[in-house]
Each structure stands twice: as C-alpha cells, then as structure tokens.
Amino acid sequence: MAALIETPLVMACSGWDAYRLLDSGAGRKYEAFGPYAFIRPEPQAMWQPRLADWPAAGEFIPGSDEDGGGRWQFTDNLPDEGWELAWNAVRFTAKPTPFRHLQFFPDMAPVWDWMRQCASPRGGGDLGQQMLKPPEAPAFAGAHEFLNLFGYTGLGTLALSQHGRVTHVDASKKSVAQARQNAALSGMAERPIRWLTDDAARFTAREVRRGRRYDGIILDPPKFGRGPEGEVWRLEEGLPGLIADCARLLDARSRFLFLTVYAVRMSSLAIAGLLDEALSALPGTIEHGDLAVREEGEGGRLLPTAIFARWSNPR
Numbered sequence: 001m002a003a004l005i006e007t008p009l010v011m012a013c014s015g016w017d018a019y020r021l022l023d024s025g026a027g028r029k030y031e032a033f034g035p036y037a038f039i040r041p042e043p044q045a046m047w048q049p050r051l052a053d054w055p056a057a058g059e060f061i062p063g064s065d066e067d068g069g070g071r072w073q074f075t076d077n078l079p080d081e082g083w084e085l086a087w088n089a090v091r092f093t094a095k096p097t098p099f100r101h102l103q104f105f106p107d108m109a110p111v112w113d114w115m116r117q118c119a120s121p122r123g124g125g126d127l128g129q130q131m132l133k134p135p136e137a138p139a140f141a142g143a144h145e146f147l148n149l150f151g152y153t154g155l156g157t158l159a160l161s162q163h164g165r166v167t168h169v170d171a172s173k174k175s176v177a178q179a180r181q182n183a184a185l186s187g188m189a190e191r192p193i194r195w196l197t198d199d200a201a202r203f204t205a206r207e208v209r210r211g212r213r214y215d216g217i218i219l220d221p222p223k224f225g226r227g228p229e230g231e232v233w234r235l236e237e238g239l240p241g242l243i244a245d246c247a248r249l250l251d252a253r254s255r256f257l258f259l260t261v262y263a264v265r266m267s268s269l270a271i272a273g274l275l276d277e278a279l280s281a282l283p284g285t286i287e288h289g290d291l292a293v294r295e296e297g298e299g300g301r302l303l304p305t306a307i308f309a310r311w312s313n314p315r
C-alpha cells in the first residue's frame with residue numbers, strides 16, 4: 001500500500017536560460033523569457049519589489065474580472081512568430097497569449113526533471129533530492145508507455161519521450177498543433193508520440209475500458225475547460241473520477257503519477273488524500289506540496305505557483 005508522506009515539500013524552479021524570475025511584489029511579477037522581460041499580475045506576491053525599475057517588453061493588464069480577461073501592452077516590437085527557447089534538448093516557441101501565458105509553464109521544469117528521474121532505469125528512491133540528469137539520447141528500448149493529460153504545448157511530452165512512448169492528450173487543436181511544431185523544432189518529430197485532440201476524462205475512461213496500462217501519468221488540469229465536443233471540465237467535480245481512472249491504468253510495475261492543481265482554493269493535502277485513496281492497492285510513496293519559482297538576487301524569495309501531489313514507485 002502506498003505510503004502518504006504528510007509533511008509538504010517545495011519543488012522550486014530556480015530559473016534557467018529560458019526563464020528567470022527577476023523580481024516580484026505589489027501583486028505583480030517581473031520575469032525574463034529568454035531575451036524579453038515581461039510584467040504579469042501575481043496576487044500571491046504580497047511583499048514589496050526589490051528593484052526600483054522594471055524595464056519590460058510588455059505588461060499584461062488584468063481585466064476587472066478576477067478569473068480572466070485583460071490584455072497585453074507591448075513596449076517593444078516582438079517577433080510575430082514568437083522566439084525560440086530551450087529546456088535541455090527540448091526546443092519550443094515562446095509567445096505572449098491572450099491568456100497571459102507565453103505558451104509554456106516554466107514552473108513545471110522541476111516536474112519534468114522528476115519524471116525523467118522516475119522514468120530512467122536508475123529512477124526511484126528519494127527522487128526529489130537527486131538531480132541526476134539522464135543522458136539526452138533517447139532510450140526507447142523496453143519502451144515504457146507514458147500519458148500526458150492536458151498536455152498543452154508538449155514540453156512535458158517531449159521531455160518524457162526520451163524514455164518511451166508518450167500519449168499526449170489536449171482538447172485544443174491549436175495547442176496540439178503547437179506541441180507538434182515544438183517536437184519538430186526539437187528534432188523529435190519522429191519520436192513515438194501519439195498526439196491526440198480529445199477530452200482528457202473521456203479518453204482516460206476509454207483507455208480503462210480497453211484494458212490499457214501506463215508506466216507513468218502526468219496531469220495538469222485547469223480549473224475549468226472544455227473538451228473538443230464541448231464536454232465540460234470542472235476540476236472539483238471531475239478530478240476524483242479522473243484520478244480513479246488514472247489509477248486503473250497503473251499497476252505495481254508503474255513508476256509515477258504527477259498531478260498539479262492551480263488557481264483553486266485547495267490544499268496539497270486534499271489532492272494527496274485523493275491519490276492516497278485511489279492508489280491504495282499500489283506500492284510506493286505519495287508526496288505533496290507547492291510548486292514555486294525562486295526569485296533571482298539576494299534572499300531568493302519563493303513565489304508559489306501551484307500545488308501538487310505525486311506518486312512514485314521505486315519498484
């Protein structure tokens with residue numbers, strides 16, 4: 001039976017070439033996405049900024065509605081087609097979107113590291129503490145099967161594709177197309193990846209009926225979303241059933257499940273409890289806590305971005 005570790009962890013992204021948190025405070029954050037700096041709203045940055053000045057290529061001005069809306073104001077001419085960034089061997093295009101993101105979520109970088117450690121042959125044990133980087137060459141031998149639900153522009157999928165076959169599921173045709181472009185940009189277009197435009201919950205239920213199994217599952221569900229046929233996704237209502245179905249796709253030889261939740265008033269203990277219940281028949285460990293980004297400069301403040309719960313099985 002999987003053991004639940006009650007004490008929360010922090011998985012902190014310390015910034016790399018493509019992304020740095022330069023400063024934060026007074027409800028905003030100041031970040032560099034490669035060569036361009038941007039200012040975005042950040043309600044959790046309640047402290048004061050360290051820097052006097054935030055010169056930026058653009059700022060996202062939020063709408064009056066707490067849950068969305070708003071628009072970018074640009075001071076620099078940015079390339080229309082976006083610009084190329086990289087995480088290890090994964091190359092991708094960054095570009096401001098109307099949803100205030102830049103086509104990737106940099107706070108996921110420690111998650112990609114963790115999954116790869118779980119997936120690699122020497123994976124297992126206290127994976128969060130090891131920073132072993134697997135070699136960049138793909139190792140399809142023994143072909144593990146991974147599932148990335150709500151996969152967006154595919155960075156997690158491409159990171160995992162080094163260790164086996166990946167099924168990438170997202171409801172948005174545009175996101176899947178962008179993910180495929182990122183695969184091509186990374187020279188990974190020929191990797192064994194199934195790119196599916198589908199509703200995550202319906203697809204997972206179908207996989208259960210087909211008797212499929214996976215070695216690892218990552219899911220990053222939004223608070224609210226819609227499937228391609230208009231299926232409605234509401235996190236609080238849909239998550240228990242989806243996690244139960246994910247559990248049916250795993251067995252004692254599987255290696256991990258990683259769940260992130262953001263923009264919802266919920267503790268990581270709640271989603272850890274959900275995994276604890278759903279994965280009770282499996283061995284391994286369940287951990288939980290915050291994803292965060294570490295600010296540059298003196299003090300290196302931690303800005304929380306999401307909560308997570310993860311299951312790993314050293315086997």
Ligand SMILES: C[S@@+](CC[C@H](N)C(=O)[O-])C[C@H]1O[C@@H](n2cnc3c(N)ncnc32)[C@H](O)[C@@H]1O
Binds near residue numbers: 169200220224
């Ligand atoms: C936060 S993004 C995931 C980010 C991604 N994991 C990453 O790190 O880049 C949420 C994604 O869920 C997708 N989505 C929303 N509702 C969905 C549904 N019902 N089924 C599948 N995907 C859905 C959206 O299109 C969006 O790409």
